[in-house]
Amino acid sequence: MNRKTLANHGHADSQLMQSALEAYQRGDLMEAEHAYRRLLERDDRNGLAHNNLANLLRRSGRFSEAEAHYDRALERLPESAEIRNNRAGMLEHLQQYEQAEIEYRRALELKPDFAEARFNLGLLLLAAGRYTEGWTYYEARSNAFGEHQRLPFPQWNGEDLSSKTLLLLPEQGYGDTIQFVRYVPLLKARGAAKISVICDPLLAPLLRTVAGIDALITDPRALHAHDYWDTLMSLPLRLGTTIESIPATIPYVGVFTNRLEKWKARLPSDGLRVGLVWKGNPGHDNDAQRSLSHFSDLAPLWSVNGIRFSACR
Template sequence: MDAAPLSAEALFFAGTESLQAGDMAGAETRLRQALQLAPTLAEAHANLGLVLEARGALPEAVACYQLSIEHNPTLAQTYINLAGALILLRQLDAAEVACAQALRLEHANPDAWCNLGVAYARMGLELEAEESCREALVLQPGHAKALFNLAYLLLRQGRWEEGWACFEARDWYAYLARHVDCPRWLGEPLAGRSVLVGYEAGQGDMLQFCRYVAALKARGAGAITLLCHPPLKRLLASLAGVDHIVGFDEALPVAGWDCWTPLMSLPYLSQTRVDSIPAVLPYLHAEPALLAAWAPRLPATGLRVGLVWKGSTGFENDAERSLPSLAALLPLAAVNGVSFISLQKGAGEDQAAQPPAGLQLTALGAQLRDFADTAAVIEQLDLLISVDTAVAHLAGALGKPCWVLLPDYLTDWRWLEERTDSPWYPGVMRLFRQPAGGGWAPVVADVAAALEAFAARRLGGAGHHG
């Protein structure tokens, strides 16, 4: 005899268990079955929204949350989830309304205040964003997301004493904390102790913050092991103070160090302020053999200007920070006496093979094996023009002139506010920011004018046109 068919309630509970276990396909199947039997089951709509959001199907997730609210408008958590999805879709006014509705139901809900803070931050309302994050922290003092969001606000504003402390709420290094058997370094004297420095976040973060290895040595550290992204391994061998380099694709021993630290806790433990950044440039170097190998592949005449117009597509703000295509840089082609070199890897690399008419380009991206190769090319350029991605940090670390094109929406905290320079890379980096509301055309026009002046200076007037 067949088993009796499952009830809507049983399917809902089974789907929710699957969701909590991370079985998204199973969760979706069971929740949809539950909704076929009970179309007004608000909680099933809400949980299906979570499944769809995890899959990146944000408009569909929003529709599920809205259906859930239609059938039961008394659940604060559904409004909070709706606000989170709307923020990712940049529907910020609607997200603010959803947070307000959650707070009307549960005024003391720290998650609702936290999401409201994110919505305000993305609207550019930094004071309101800070107040909302702080309200969440009054209600729940260790609220990790509120601390993390507050850290971004404070760091962007240059309020680094509190900013670095709040930034410690991130959980990017949880795997390493579980894996190694030595204590975490908390700033105590190092006196010859061996240290494992763990990688965090992206390759640009590693390039920017690896400078702190020298600071650890200066504080008395013994042998320092740096765990890094595999494409950085060869390059980071040139870093002063590092004794061993391990790619995170290699087997990492459990033991062998006296203490460990996440890379991006080092500014906090070094009490770094805007006016005390360890910024002696260059702190990375190209290998002489690679310089020689790459030299013949570079243009023999003109100013050598490198171009990078897209970052990694996996980055949350990539649509904002990357240019739509190489064609956006076409106005630069009007500057005489410049030879352009593409260092674009991955997304956008194909565009360099067929540049827009009028833009002469030497495309090297496909030949670059890792960042040691890229460093050998940048070392032989006059200038790099790049969006906010790892190659810009590499140019800065090499002490090479670099112009960075920055988005108006969610400008990264490390570029601070309204500055046209970077204290992380003094004397070599220049920032070109989108106007309020965004748009790349005015930025590229500014870069083209600056390149005209740069070329005139470097070429002593030769090749300059009026």
């Protein structure tokens, strides 16, 4: 969930604010924090500085301090949808979910077209199992992040797929593609003549095992027109997914025999075999919350009897 860092326009201390913003953007959080605190020493009523310092503190894991500065920011700028969105995200971290929802909805009252707040509210609702409303708000991600441009043929919105061709686009990371590709068999059951999926070449061997995929497109130059296109992560909305109707055919991905035999020779044959992934993409915006700092952090697991671990990064 993105946090809006706000610029200060026309303020007497704008140069100090700018230096803090630049330090924050290059990852020098200590220098940025010092600059914001100097700014607040000069003018403790500066709502923008309180908001930006709160963002920094939140990024550093100092959540209670961050909440206090968001509160101070809203004392000065109560009609700021951006600050309310930021504070709502902070409340989620503190597991104050009802208050977070109130703040997200207040932000949208102030700014109905605020895509980031709509997206964040969607995530909150989905996490609470409120899928009917949550999937609708989650659609705001396309405006919030602009990951895909519209294609020169119609986006699918639940129309009859009988004898039609459908192109599915990936979003975000590999895990999201793997998670949401489970919907392809449901589309095939609706009569789609051909379903194509754009994917990274690294995922192609796995996705070739998914029932219902007729073609994988790993080279954008091979892209051609279909009757419809849609994104994989919009399929739950299109198909009216509730907690009770999540596609649950397990497994829906497989492995080719040659790969199975190759790994069978490398893995232990006794005990319960558990795979561990301990590090993700270091370029991910939230990698600090997803990856372990060192493999040794998992050492306590090795004492569990009857478990054989394999790890990758």
